Amino acid sequence: MSAGARPLGPVPAGFGAIDGELAIAGLRASELVARAGNTPLFVYSAALIRARVTELRQALPARVALHYAVKANPFAPLLALLAELVDGFDIASGGELALALAAGIAPGRISFAGPGKRDDELAAALAAGVTINLESEGEAARALAIAASLGLRARLAIRVNPDFDLKGSGMKMGGGAKPFGVDAALVPALARHIVAQGAEWRGFHIFAGSQSLDAEAIITAQRETLALAMRLAAEAGVALVHCNLGGGFGIPYFAGDQRLDLPRIGAALDAGLPALPARFADTGFCVELGRYLVGEAGVYLTRIVDRKHSHGETFLVCDGGLHHQLAASGNFGTVVRRNYPLANASRFAAPAEEIATVVGCLCTPMDRLAERAHLPQSAVGDLVALFCAGAYGASASPAAFLGHSPAAEMLV
Ligand SMILES: *Cc1c(COP(=O)(O)O)cnc(C)c1O
Numbered sequence: 153m154s155a156g157a158r159p160l161g162p163v164p165a166g167f168g169a170i171d172g173e174l175a176i177a178g179l180r181a182s183e184l185v186a187r188a189g190n191t192p193l194f195v196y197s198a199a200l201i202r203a204r205v206t207e208l209r210q211a212l213p214a215r216v217a218l219h220y221a222v223k224a225n226p227f228a229p230l231l232a233l234l235a236e237l238v239d240g241f242d243i244a245s246g247g248e249l250a251l252a253l254a255a256g257i258a259p260g261r262i263s264f265a266g267p268g269k270r271d272d273e274l275a276a277a278l279a280a281g282v283t284i285n286l287e288s289e290g291e292a293a294r295a296l297a298i299a300a301s302l303g304l305r306a307r308l309a310i311r312v313n314p315d316f317d318l319k320g321s322g323m324k325m326g327g328g329a330k331p332f333g334v335d336a337a338l339v340p341a342l343a344r345h346i347v348a349q350g351a352e353w354r355g356f357h358i359f360a361g362s363q364s365l366d367a368e369a370i371i372t373a374q375r376e377t378l379a380l381a382m383r384l385a386a387e388a389g390v391a392l393v394h395c396n397l398g399g400g401f402g403i404p405y406f407a408g409d410q411r412l413d414l415p416r417i418g419a420a421l422d423a424g425l426p427a428l429p430a431r432f433a434d435t436g437f438c439v440e441l442g443r444y445l446v447g448e449a450g451v452y453l454t455r456i457v458d459r460k461h462s463h464g465e466t467f468l469v470c471d472g473g474l475h476h477q478l479a480a481s482g483n484f485g486t487v488v489r490r491n492y493p494l495a496n497a498s499r500f501a502a503p504a505e506e507i508a509t510v511v512g513c514l515c516t517p518m519d520r521l522a523e524r525a526h527l528p529q530s531a532v533g534d535l536v537a538l539f540c541a542g543a544y545g546a547s548a549s550p551a552a553f554l555g556h557s558p559a560a561e562m563l564v
Pocket of ligand 1: 265359441
């Protein structure tokens with residue numbers, strides 16, 4: 153790397169080059185753009201998603217079901233693919249419920265978490281037979297009343313706000329005062345109440361954090377999660393029918409990030425679950441993963457429309473930007489802006505020769521896709537690939553900002 157360059161994140165495994173050009177699932181970037189009709193676009197590799205699921209199935213005990221958190225990427229063809237590959241789906245809105253049902257996912261495989269569920273969302277979920285992960289006592293009361301008015305038996309689980317969080321996680325979602333879940337101390341009484349009201353009791357959902365690359369921290373959080381779930385079930389005097397162990401499996405976005413040691417997590421579960429007391433022999437377990445399943449399988453392709461110099465710096469100006477891929481600009485859940493993995497897709501096999509800052513087309517200084525990246529000599533018309541774009545991309549970015557068109561998406 154030349155002096156002054158900032159490192160780029162690691163390009164995920166599984167991408168190749170054909171005649172020097174980036175290839176995704178054996179198709180050249182330029183061919184994918186031709187199929188879409190234009191840039192920018194998101195391309196998701198079905199083969200990479202399948203490979204990731206296989207890797208997870210091999211590492212985790214068969215007793216631990218695999219759930220997909222739809223908020224990571226709700227693209228319909230991708231949901232349809234995952235419907236064949238994973239066991240359960242976690243949704244967080246009525247809109248995601250509609251998408252999951254439209255993808256042909258059986259309601260019995262769906263659970264609905266998330267704060268601020270409206271009455272109409274609860275009614276739709278209850279009518280479909282989806283499990284509601286209750287976020288508060290008030291929500292429990294509304295869900296029970298809506299179920300009664302519809303003449304249905306609600307399937308209810310409690311999302312617990314644990315007294316711990318996932319160490320080193322990018323986004324903490326447990327520990328202390330939180331809008332998510334019911335404080336552990338209040339859970340036993342609520343569980344008893346739900347059961348007494350005749351609801352179908354579905355257990356606990358405990359999610360302690362996101363984007364951790366530290367297997368030991370995840371193992372510790374899972375151990376604490378299990379212990380908490382067992383204690384709360386015992387205090388409530390209810391069976392632990394199901395325990396969602398959360399997720400938090402991270403992917404490497406930045407230079408220096410080490411891959412998560414998945415086999416180590418699997419080995420700890422393999423050792424821990426059979427050692428549980430006999431009364432938990434029938435408890436179902438799952439992990440719920442978003443970015444780990446789909447993040448590295450996605451690439452955002454955008455075209456360089458201008459090349460300019462300002463005060464000694466080279467800028468490559470693209471037709472995409474943070475309105476499609478907010479996370480890469482450093483404005484989605486990161487404190488310090490660091491470079492995502494990025495490459496000149498048209499010259500994927502060429503050596504790096506220049507330092508350039510890659511920016512998007514939005515009229516805001518926030519729209520930076522890579523800062524002082526060491527790249528091959530790049531020209532107007534070249535395609536730029538931003539990797540790790542399979543999760544929290546298209547659906548997590550302000551697509552309407554500045555009136556640009558949404559990006560195309562395709563699963564190949
Ligand atoms: C966001 C979220 C997930 C997915 O997180 P990833 O970091 O993408 O794996 C899973 N469960 C819950 C409750 C979430 O809010």
